[in-house]
Amino acid sequence: VFLISSEYSFPFRLKNIGFKLKDIKSNIYAGELSPAEIYKLLTNEWGVGPNLSKALVSLLGGHIYKIYVALEKLSQNLKYFRGTITAGQVSDIQSCIRLSQRDENMKMKMVETLTLLAVKGFVPTEGDVYCDPIEEIISEYNVGGIVTKDSYIQGLPDEIWDNPKSKTGLVPSSQSIRLAIAEVLVNANYMD
CATH class of the missing domain: 1.10.10 (Arc Repressor Mutant, subunit A)
Known part of the structure; x- marks a missing residue:
């Protein structure tokens, strides 16, 4: 099975209806151009x-x-017309932080993950794909999404996969969301 989508949260919706994500052999995400x-x-x-x-x-x-x-x-x-397209994105980022506040360690990991998404645009992940609660929350709100080494993502450089242990990663859902993540983290004093 090949998955072509412009939305990183799509695999989680498939998982919720019982689709076996291990059957997906390759993903192509076509949401943005450079x-x-x-x-x-x-x-x-x-x-x-x-x-x-x-x-x-x-x-x-x-x-x-x-x-x-x-x-x-x-x-x-x-x-x-007003150029305030990112208003919904900001509330989604804030929801990610709010949902992670159930546990202090989870909140710290959420802030760390969002910071890396804002600064680097990629967070290497470990363990089973689509099973980490932080990754699931970020993907559910379409703030970012899981990509695999076999995926094709416009603008993601091949060298991020140089580490042989890295087989999956988390990327922001768009460049505008990456900027919005930074804005939310700075305004909440999580990031300078």
Whole structure:
């Protein structure tokens, strides 16, 4: 079975309906393009001006669907448009922290994991895939998701798999969520 998805939480939804995730041999996550590629798409193919393209890429990274929604909202009602697309993402990050507060060790691990996602964009994981409660919470809220060495993820460099022990990892669900994670952690004094 090959899984193609733009959403990292999708395997957890499959697991919840009884799908055996070990049957998935390879994952392809197609949620984002690199900033250079999305800028080129916006300016050359979609006819968006360079300043608006830069603003969209700065706010939303290379997430095609989020940029499409922002442009749709903008075209429908320019007068009332506000670039606050990440509001829902912030509440999801805060939910991850809140849910981990049941146990002090779990909270510390959640903050550490979110910090690594914000700073490095990748957290190597250990143990069985899709079984760690921190990874499950982060994936359930689509703040990030589990990837395997066999997965294809746009923009994830091959050298992250140089450690032979690393077979799985956690990545942020988008560049904009990575920025939102950093903002939430700084505002809560978990990160400088």
